[in-house]
Each structure stands twice: as structure tokens, then as C-alpha cells.
Amino acid sequence: MDEGKPTKAKWWSRPRPDTGRPAEDDGDWHLPAPAVASGGEPDVLAAPAGGSAGSGRTDDDHDTVPQADQGDPQPSQAPRAPVDAAPPVSAPEAPEPPAEPLPQPLPEPRDDGYTEVPYGAPGPWAPAPPVQHPGLAAAAPPSPYRAPAAPWQRYDPWAGPVSLSQSGGPVGVRPGRGRRGLVLGAVLIALASGGIGGAIGSYLERNGGTDVELPQAGAESTHRAPGSVAGIAASALPGVVTIHTKGSSEQGTGTGFVLDNRGHILTNNHVVEPVGTGGEISVTFAGGESTRAKVVGHDTGYDLAVIRVDRVHGLKPLPLGNSESVQVGDPVVAIGAPFDLANTVTAGIISAKDRPITAGGEKGDGSDVSYVDALQTDAPINPGNSGGPLVDSKARVIGINSAIRSADGGSELDGGQSGSIGLGFAIPINQAKRVAEELINTGRATHPVIGVTLDMDYSGDGARVGIKGNSGGSSVSPGGPGATAGIRPRDVITAVDGVSVHSGEELIVKIRSHRPKDKLVLTVERDGKERKMSLVLGSADGG
DSSP states (O other): OOTTTTOOOTTTBBBBBOOBGGGGOOOEEEOOOBBBTSSSBBBBOOOOSSSSSTTTSSSSSSTOOOTTTTOOOTTOOOOOOOOOTTTTOOOOOOOOSSSOOOOOOOEEEEETTTOOOTSEEEEEEEEOOOOOOOHHHHHHHHOOSSSOOOGGGGTTTSOOOEEETTSSOOSSSOOOHHHHHHHHHHHHHHHHHHHHHHHHHHHHHHTEEEEOOOOOOOOOOOOOOOOSSHHHHHHHHEEEEEHHHHHHHEEEEEEEOOSSSSOOOEOOHHHGGGGGTTTTEEEETTTSEEEEEEEEEEEETTTTTEEEOOOOOOOOOOOOOGGGGGTTTTTEEEEEGGGGGEEEEEEEEEEEEEEEEEOOTSSSSSSTEEEEEEEOOOOOOOOOOTTOEEEEETTOOEEEEEEOOOTTTEEEEETTOOOOSOEEEEEHHHHHHHHHHHHHSSSSOHHHHHHHEEEEOSSSEEEEEEEEEESSBBBBBBTHHHHHHHHTOOOEEOOOTTTEEOHHHHHHHHHHHSSOEEEEEEEEEEEEEEEEEEEOOOEEOOO
């Protein structure tokens, strides 16, 4: 639109009195200038004075609007009196009624004394002024045809938030700049709140203002691979027992494991030795159940014993492995009650095989000395582990833990109180199986022998045959395996089946690792010459 011209109001959807068509078909209507009342104020509720309803414009002259500076006003239009001292504001134009309105029937009289005027007919109601932008209204020059607009008439619903002063002018800030200020203020408040909250939380955490709850892993599966240490322990522990012995003068603690469902348990001889003939043996299973046991048989030379529990159900015998198949470096697990700490599990490897070990000898006459061709392990073994199983990766018993190397350089049975230094020794299960079977079946074990008496004081390399026997007779038993093979007094035996021996103890250990009636080949040195001799091992009752 041109600057200085008021906006034309259009009622797009006002129905016609006769057909209901939108009023836009009749063009733009302008309300004639209002008549001035006698008091000098324009009467906005009065009907148009003079002229027809369409006076002041034609249908073809839509843009012609009377202006204050276009000459004399028309005769039918009186000059508009000034209204107070308020700044002139253009008022919206109201549409004029049709030039020739169709006759309308009058409504029936109402009981309340009021008469209803048909819609669209002339009456005392002025049409509501259209909404105009305050800027446009303020920019329009004063017109005698428009009444001054009140402040509420300048409201624009599409504009930003503004406030009105007493004079009707907008007061406030620009919408864009206000939003930026609000956003900046919200960010500053959030940062300040976060900093204050963090400081308060830190203070409360340091000074115990709130309960502390530490992070922790959730519940996980307790299943372990059968070949792991945990899997091996879970499989073997139900078959391991803790043994407590009490005699007339001493008591002790050791370990054992179940051999069969009949209640036979294998352990070391030195574990049950304190019992004597009138002591007691108590067996405690892995689940905590305890019962009494009695000795079935024992052997000092092998340091093995079998005890038995009666009327016990649900026993878990441990499977036996093959000690001949064991190789150096194989993983092993030792189970026992070191220092009376039941169900203790330690792990290591086989660090050596065929290690000749002698233990015992406290009596001084050699009757209590044990000779073991042992498996060496670095699995920690301590007092109380004696008699417990040494198992392989499949939880099969391959040895019986029996002795440790003490820190003072001595080799001793588990009866001592020296701690483990990583040198433990176990009786191979192949040897222990044979002895256990004999103890269960006969109550005694047999020892393989060659029928000679050795000179235990010989300090040279090998095992020398003595001059005389223990009873004062010949050192070579007449008719024994050695005599049959051709061994003589003062012969030095240097090897058994090609394996060198360096002392009398080692020769005994090698012999004891076989069964009676086994055939051996001995390397014998006589008068500076070596010779090979074959013999069949004899048998002697053990003690």
C-alpha cells in the first residue's frame, strides 16, 4: 500500500443477507464519516447523516478516500471536531451496507420487550473495528473520517510481547534480544548450579555426609573348566579327608584320600604312627562330617598305611593315575591340611622324577627309614599335607605327598615343623597302589630284595656289598637272587637297568620301586672291571 493511506479492512466471510455469498463480491466498503453530536464529540453509534448508503464513493473508484487536504468536504459531510489533545490515530474503516438492501420481514415481537433486528440491517450497532498494526496506524495522517483509536485497538496478535504505557505506546525490548538474554541467563544459572552442586557433593563425600556405596561386579557363573585348578579342586576335594591322631604320648594331623566305597583310606605311615596300640583316629570329610577309623595295615619301609571307616555312605573314591606316564613340567595340584588347615589346595608342576629320598631314622637302628623313588614337585607342601593326594590335570592321583626338603639342608618326613621351600616329594602311585592292595588284602606289604647286605659307610661312587651281614654271616645270602646272579662281597653296583646309582640308599630306592619277581640288570664293578648281571627280585615281609 502507499505510505499515508490506511489499511482497507476486508470481511472475507461475512454472508450476504439474501444468498450467504462472501461480501468480497461487492468490493471494498467504506464507512462514511460519522455525524458529530451536539456536544462536539463524534457519535460513533449514530447512523450516517445525509446521502445514501453508498455516498462518498463509487463502485469503480475503490482507491479514492477523502483526505483532509483535498479541498472542501462534501456538503453532506460536516468537519470533524478535534478530540482532546491525544495524537491523531487513524481508525479502521467499517464496511458500508449494500446500496439496495433486499427487504427483510420483520421478526415477531418478543415477550421481553426487546426487538431483534435482522442480521445485516441498519441498527444502532457499529461494526467492530478491524485489527491494525500499531505502526501503520501511527504512520497514517489524521483523518476526519476516522475516530482516534484506543490503545487496545492497536494490539497485534502476530507481534512479539509488548506492554502498553498510559499513553498507549509500546514499552519493552526487542523479542530477539530478549530471547538471547534469557538463554544466556539460563546457561549461567545452570553452570553456577552445577558448580555449587559438585562442590557440595564432593564435600559430603569427603566428610561422610552420605553413605558410601562402592562399585562391585555382579554375580557370575561358578562353573570352572575341568582342567583348571578350581575345576580340579572341585572334583577332588570330596574324596580328601583330614586325619587327627591321638596316642598315649603324642598326637598329630595329616591327610588321606578315599580308595573305594568300602571305606578304605590311604595315608602315610608316620601320620598314624602316634596311635600305637591304644590310640584313636578321627577322620573328617570335606563336608565337615567326622567319624572314627581304625588301622588296616601299615609299612615303615614305604611309609604307607591304610585305615578304614565303617557305616559311611556317599563316599567319593578318587581315581588313580599312572605315575610312569608323568613328565617333568606337568601341572599338579596338592590337597591337604597344612598346619591343620583342612581342604587347602596348592598348585605347581612336576619338577623332577625318580628322585631317591630316604626319610625317618629317628629310632637310630634304621628300622623306621623309608626309601622312596619320589616325584618332586614345587607345589607347596607343609606339615599336615602328609598322606594327601598329588593329582594331575584330570584330578587323578599320581602320588602321595610324604616329605619336604627343609631349609636347614636336611631331608625329613612331614613330622617336622619346617615350612615349604618349594621342594616337596610324593610316593609314585604305581608303587603305592601295590603296597595298598597288599595291606588291604593281607595286612602286610612285601619288599623286593636282591639278598645282599650293603656297606652303608662306603663313601665312594656306587653301592658296595659288605664283607659281613647283620647277623655276622655272609653279606650275600646263600641261595638268594644276588648269589644266584654271581654277586660277591666287596662288589660295587654302579647301575640298575642302565640308571646310575651313587650310594647304598639310592640302590635300595631303585630296588623298592619294583615288585618282587621283577627282572633287573645290574652293572657291577669288580677289580676295576665292569660286568652285567641279571637277576630276579626276591620278596621279604615288610614291617
